[in-house]
Amino acid sequence: MNGLLKVSRGIDALNAWVGRWLCWLVLLMVLISAGNALVRKIFSTSSNAFLEIQWYLFAAIFLLASGYTLLRNEHVKIDVVLGRFPRRTQVKVEIFGLLVFLMPFVLYVGVLAWPEVQKAISSGEMSENAGGLIRWPVYALLPAGMALLGLQGLSEVIKRLAFLAGLAPDPSLKLQAKTAEEELAELIRKQTERAAP
Secondary structure (H helix, E strand, C coil): CHHHHHHHHHHHHHHHHHHHHHHHHHHHHHHHHHHHHHHHHHHCCCCHHHHHHHHHHHHHHHHHCHHHHHHCCCCCCCCCCHHHCCHHHHHHHHHHHHHHHHHHHHHHHHHHHHHHHHHHHHHCCECCCCCCCECHHHHHHHHHHHHHHHHHHHHHHHHHHHHHCCCCCCCCCCCCCCCHHHHHHHHHHHHHHHHCC
């Protein structure tokens, strides 16, 4: 089980790294969107490429962050019934859901999407819009996102099995990072402590 937990930690680290980098894509998407809006208002012109890159970036953020969302336990859950059961029963139901619903879904979508990616690469498919972009990068986001989600699903199963065996803490607890306000307050507190005699 220790080897599996090591694999799980590696998968968690991968999805955490992807999640951190996707934050920059959000910023890039906002800047492109604002720049495109300014150019359209000021110069009465626009570019389909700028409009499509916004769509590509949104797709990248949404699809590639799915594994990160599962890692952070931020996905949508309805615990109206499940919340009434003991924690160990809840974990068993979560394992069942991951294995019976998530993993087949990820595999099915990935298998269906991959031939479309290959077809778009080999044909050099382009957007029909004037000045549009090539299509295969956005198509490739779907199997890539499913791969990251599937890996994270595997990691979550491993962590839950380890929890049931008494080898790991409860994996369903949300990973809580400090908010920007909390980080600023901590920085100010540290600076005032250093400045005080």
